[in-house]
Amino acid sequence: MPGGSSVPILPANLITKTAEGTDRLMTYESLAEGGFASGSMLGSGGFIVFDEDQCIVRNTWNFARFYAHESCGQCSPCREGTGWMEKVLRRLEHGQGHMHDIDLLAEINKKIEGNTICPLGDAAAWPVAAAIRHFREEFEWHVTHPDEAVKRNFGIASNHMPLV
Amino acid sequence: MVKVIIDDIEVEVEPGTTILNAARKIGGDVVPPAMCYYSKLQGSGGKCRTCLVEVAAGSAADPRPMPKLVASCSTPVMDGMVVKNKTSERVYDNRAAVTEFLLINHPLDCPICDQAGECHLQDLGFEHGKEGTRYEEKRRTFDPIDIGDKIKLHMNRCILCYRCVYTANQLTDQRVHGVMHRGDHAEISTYIEKAIDNDFSGNVIDVCPVGALTDKTFRFKSRVWFLKPMEASCECTKCAGKAVVWMFGDEIYRVTGRKDKYGEIEDIDGKTAWICNECRFDKKDKTKWKIEGPRVINRHSVIAQNQYVVDERLETKKLTGK
Numbered sequence: 097m098p099g100g101s102s103v104p105i106l107p108a109n110l111i112t113k114t115a116e117g118t119d120r121l122m123t124y125e126s127l128a129e130g131g132f133a134s135g136s137m138l139g140s141g142g143f144i145v146f147d148e149d150q151c152i153v154r155n156t157w158n159f160a161r162f163y164a165h166e167s168c169g170q171c172s173p174c175r176e177g178t179g180w181m182e183k184v185l186r187r188l189e190h191g192q193g194h195m196h197d198i199d200l201l202a203e204i205n206k207k208i209e210g211n212t213i214c215p216l217g218d219a220a221a222w223p224v225a226a227a228i229r230h231f232r233e234e235f236e237w238h239v240t241h242p243d244e245a246v247k248r249n250f251g252i253a254s255n256h257m258p259l260v
Numbered sequence: 261m262v263k264v265i266i267d268d269i270e271v272e273v274e275p276g277t278t279i280l281n282a283a284r285k286i287g288g289d290v291v292p293p294a295m296c297y298y299s300k301l302q303g304s305g306g307k308c309r310t311c312l313v314e315v316a317a318g319s320a321a322d323p324r325p326m327p328k329l330v331a332s333c334s335t336p337v338m339d340g341m342v343v344k345n346k347t348s349e350r351v352y353d354n355r356a357a358v359t360e361f362l363l364i365n366h367p368l369d370c371p372i373c374d375q376a377g378e379c380h381l382q383d384l385g386f387e388h389g390k391e392g393t394r395y396e397e398k399r400r401t402f403d404p405i406d407i408g409d410k411i412k413l414h415m416n417r418c419i420l421c422y423r424c425v426y427t428a429n430q431l432t433d434q435r436v437h438g439v440m441h442r443g444d445h446a447e448i449s450t451y452i453e454k455a456i457d458n459d460f461s462g463n464v465i466d467v468c469p470v471g472a473l474t475d476k477t478f479r480f481k482s483r484v485w486f487l488k489p490m491e492a493s494c495e496c497t498k499c500a501g502k503a504v505v506w507m508f509g510d511e512i513y514r515v516t517g518r519k520d521k522y523g524e525i526e527d528i529d530g531k532t533a534w535i536c537n538e539c540r541f542d543k544k545d546k547t548k549w550k551i552e553g554p555r556v557i558n559r560h561s562v563i564a565q566n567q568y569v570v571d572e573r574l575e576t577k578k579l580t581g582k
Binding site: 164165166167168169170171172173175176177178179180183187200207210211212213 | 306307308309312327328329331354357358360361362364365394395396397419420422439441442443444445446
C-alpha cells in the first residue's frame with residue numbers, strides 16, 4: 097500500500113509493474129498510472145507492506161475502524177457511511193457476512209466518495225474499494241468459509257495473480 | 261449582477277449568492293432540498309449534503325465542469341455558471357444515497373413522532389428514499405432528555421444538521437448548547453442542563469428539520485394535520501409577537517413562528533420573526549392573541565391535504581425514464 101492507509105491497496109504484481117508491463121517507479125505520476133483500476137497514489141509517501149499470509153479483510157476492517165473513529169461527524173455521508181462500512185467489515189471478518197455484503201460495501205464507498213466536505217470520506221472509501229477490487233476472492237472466502245475465517249487467514253499465496 | 265443557468269432556466273443574481281439561493285429565486289422544483297442550511301442562521305449549511313448539484317460549467321471565464329458534485333448551499337455562483345439539479349441523474353443517485361445515510365440511524369417512529377407531517381426528512385424520504393433498508397446492524401440509540409422544562413430532545417431522531425447549535429449560538433447570549441463527541445457517536449447536548457433559561461431558546465424547536473427537538477407543551481396532543489394554522493399577533497415586549505397559532509376548534513394547541521415554504525422563519529419588517537418562549541409556551545389562551553386569518557399552507561403539504569401528493573419531478577422522471 098503506497099501512500100499510507102488512505103489510498104488504494106495494490107497486489108504485488110501491480111506495485112512493481114503497471115498494467116501495461118512497464119516498470120513502476122516511486123513517483124506520484126508513475127503510481128497514479130492506470131487510474132484506480134490498476135494504479136494507486138503516492139499520498140504521504142509512507143509504505144505499508146503485507147506479506148502473503150496477512151488477512152486483507154482484517155486489515156481493511158482495521159482501516160475502516162480507524163476512519164470511523166476519526167470521522168468528525170459533520171457531514172452525513174462520512175458520519176454514517178464510515179460507521180456502516182466498519183460494521184459490515186467487522187461482520188465479514190468474524191464470519192457473519194453474506195455475499196451481498198461485498199456488493200453493499202462497494203456501493204457504500206462509491207456513495208461516500210466525492211460527496212463529503214473534506215477528503216476524509218474519500219480516504220475512508222478508497223482502501224475498501226480497492227481491497228474489494230483486487231482481493232474479492234478473499235472476501236468471498238470469508239463468507240463461504242465462516243468457521244475457517246475466524247481460525248486462519250486466507251493467505252495471499254494462493255491468489256491467482258502471479259507474483260513477478 | 262451575474263447570470264447563472266440552473267436546469268436550463270437563466271436567472272440574474274447578486275455576486276456572492278449561493279447556488280441554492282439562486283435556485284430559490286427561480287422557485288418551483290428547481291430548488292434542491294436542504295436539511296441543514298438555514299438562510300437566517302450564519303454559518304449553517306454544507307453538512308447534510310442533500311443539496312448536492314452538478315456544475316456543468318464553472319463560469320464564463322473557465323467553462324470546465326466541476327468534477328465532484330458541490331453543495332449548492334455553500335457554493336457561490338459565478339458569471340456564466342451552468343448548474344444541473346433535476347436534469348442530472350447523478351444528482352438523483354447521490355441524493356438517494358445521502359437520504360439512505362441519513363435514515364440508517366433514524367428510527368422509523370413517525371407514527372408517534374410529533375414532527376410527522378411537517379418533517380423535512382419525511383419529505384426527503386418520500387421523494388428519494390428506498391422502500392427497504394440495507395442496514396442490518398443495531399441503530400444507535402440514546403435516551404430522550406429534557407432541555408429545560410419545555411423542550412424535549414430525542415437524540416435518536418437527530419440528523420446532526422447543527423441548526424439548533426447555530427440558533428443557540430446566535431440568538432442567545434450564552435452558549436449552552438452544542439455537539440459532543442464525534443463521528444457517529446456525535447450528539448447534540450447541553451453542557452449544563454439547567455442553564456437553558458433564556459427567552460429565545462424555544463426557537464430551536466422551529467429550526468429542527470426532524471422531530472429531535474419538540475415542544476413539551478404540545479407533545480402527543482394532536483397530529484399537526486388535524487389543527488388549523490392561523491396567523492396571529494400579540495403585544496409582546498420581548499419579541500415581534502407575530503406567530504402562527506395551531507387551533508382545534510377554539511382552543512390553541514401550540515404556537516410556532518411563521519415559517520415560509522422552505523421551513524424557515526419569515527422576515528417581518530426586515531427582521532426575522534423569532535418568537536419568545538413566553539409567546540410559544542405560555543400564551544395558549546385565545547383571548548391573548550389577535551387572530552388575523554388563516555395561514556397559507558403549501559398546496560402540496562400533508563397539512564393542507566392530509567396526504568402526500570406525488571411531486572411533479574418524480575412524474576417527469578418516470579416519463580422520461582431518468
